[in-house]
Amino acid sequence: MVTTLFVDLMSQPCRALAIFVKMNAMPCNIQTVALRKGENKTPEFLSMNPLGKVPVLKDEEFCLTESIAILRYLDTKYGSSCLYPKSxxxxxxxxxxxxxxxxxxxxxxxxxxxxxxxxxxxxxxxxxxxxxxxxxxxxxxxxxxxxxxxxxxxxxxxxxxxxxxxxxxxxxxxxxxxxxxxxxxxxxxxxxxxxxxxxxxxxxxxxxxxxxxxxxx
Ligand SMILES: N[C@@H](CCC(=O)N[C@@H](CS)C(=O)NCC(=O)O)C(=O)O
The missing domain is CATH 1.20.1050.10 (Glutathione S-transferase Yfyf (Class Pi); Chain A, domain 2)
Structure with a gap:
């Protein structure tokens, strides 16, 4: 089951995470949530993040907010390359x-x-x-x-x-x-x-x- 990363690429932490996912070719969907259209205030989105902020990561029923926590979750799940070193x-x-x-x-x-x-x-x-x-x-x-x-x-x-x-x-x-x-x-x-x-x-x-x-x- 692939994970989904919800982002608006006008958001700074979202862009950093999107680069991380793409450079490491992680099997993670990147789905846009347009803040300017209020897509972060829909009941569906608020059920993932009651604060209505991006980024959010969804892995089956598990939802995670906060870009740095998401980065570490993705790294632990998929393992990354040079972008987040292991040593x-x-x-x-x-x-x-x-x-x-x-x-x-x-x-x-x-x-x-x-x-x-x-x-x-x-x-x-x-x-x-x-x-x-x-x-x-x-x-x-x-x-x-x-x-x-x-x-x-x-x-x-x-x-x-x-x-x-x-x-x-x-x-x-x-x-x-x-x-x-x-x-x-x-x-x-x-x-x-x-x-x-x-x-x-x-x-x-x-x-x-x-x-x-x-x-x-
Ligand atoms: N500390 C959070 C910051 C998240 C955040 O502030 N997201 C902004 C975009 S950069 C947002 O979704 N704003 C929409 C709103 O507050 O309605 C993280 O690093 O993920």
């Missing part, structure tokens, strides 16, 4: 970032996206951008200080969870990689080592971004 220390370095990202890359990048795209005027953008820049300084000075990827010398889920959050802020036309050559070359490496799946999963974001920027001009 104790390599995995611990990926986990270190996965713990950190909730209150850093996710929190600060999402705030800028919400304030610029979803709820303009509701958030102090200058403050949000300052907070995001402090977070980016930490990514560069700690996680990317002396290695090519967040958790070592090969791409891992840590990079995908980070990049998916950062790219969300580019929908408004903001280029947070400008003036940050270290971050830009890391993004280029992550994308190169994760394609074609990376661009495939981001194709919705790319087209929303094109439309958003065109309408703004």
């Amino acid at each position: 104790i220390r390599a995995r611990a370095k990926v986990d270190e970032f996965l713990e950190w990202q909730h209150t850093n890359t996710r929190m600060f990048a999402a705030k800028v996206f919400l304030g610029e795209v979803l709820f303009p005027g509701a958030i102090n953008i200058e403050q949000a951008v300052n907070d995001m820049n402090a977070m980016l300084d930490s990514v560069e000075s700690m996680f990317l200080k002396d290695k090519n990827f967040i958790a070592g010398e090969t791409v891992s889920v840590a990079d995908h969870f980070a990049v998916c959050e950062l790219l969300q802020t580019t929908i408004s036309g903001r280029d947070l990689f400008k003036d940050r050559p270290k971050l830009q070359s890391w993004l280029d490496r992550v994308r190169k080592d994760s394609n074609p799946h990376f661009d495939d999963v981001h194709s919705v974001l790319y087209s929303v971004r094109r439309r958003y920027i065109k309408n703004k001009l």
